[in-house]
Amino acid sequence: GDSVTQTEGQVTVSESKSLIINCTYSATSIGYPNLFWYVRYPGEGLQLLLKVITAGQKGSSRGFEATYNKEATSFHLQKASVQESDSAVYYCALSARTGGYKVVFGSGTRLLVSP
């Protein structure tokens, strides 16, 4: 079945430094899945950060970017300069046709930004 892998359970970055959170996926569908990053800020519900539905394209939101790399089956999340307010849990996810478009999530990466 479809799956998403996030290798880091927690990442700590100093404020104003760059960030990369790794995500790789495996999808059995013909064609390419839709890819997403969701975020849960402290005390809030899970919400969409960005999505990309076309292989090779880049999505961006709130200074974060992720590029859909179909060759590497990756969708890493990057930010050039993090802020303390970016501290949250980030989830990579996919939705594919052969999965009936159910949304499958990675295990999540907690980002701690230190001042």
Add this chain to the structure above:
Amino acid sequence: NAGVIQTPRHKVTGKGQEATLWCEPISGHSAVFWYRQTIVQGLEFLTYFRNQAPIDDSGMPKERFSAQMPNQSHSTLKIQSTQPQDSAVYLCASSLDTGGEVFFGKGTRLTVV
């Protein structure tokens, strides 16, 4: 738009009792998902309805878990004979269309004592 509404927000049950969790999706959304969130397992997919029809329940523990969507305005997740390992936050989500953004409720925290 009140978003996805889940009730109750917290539920405590004794071991062996039944728990029913409720979800009201966003009006007009055709897809409804249930997930279970734990520290160990992360966000686990449980089951999924589209236009009220069950599409995929591959994540449901078969013996004690069941989900229904009797009408387009609500879905229930029922856990019979609850066990301590069922303790988790159960999240309901809905989506306007297939493959699009999923909107989550605030979850029901189930504690089995």
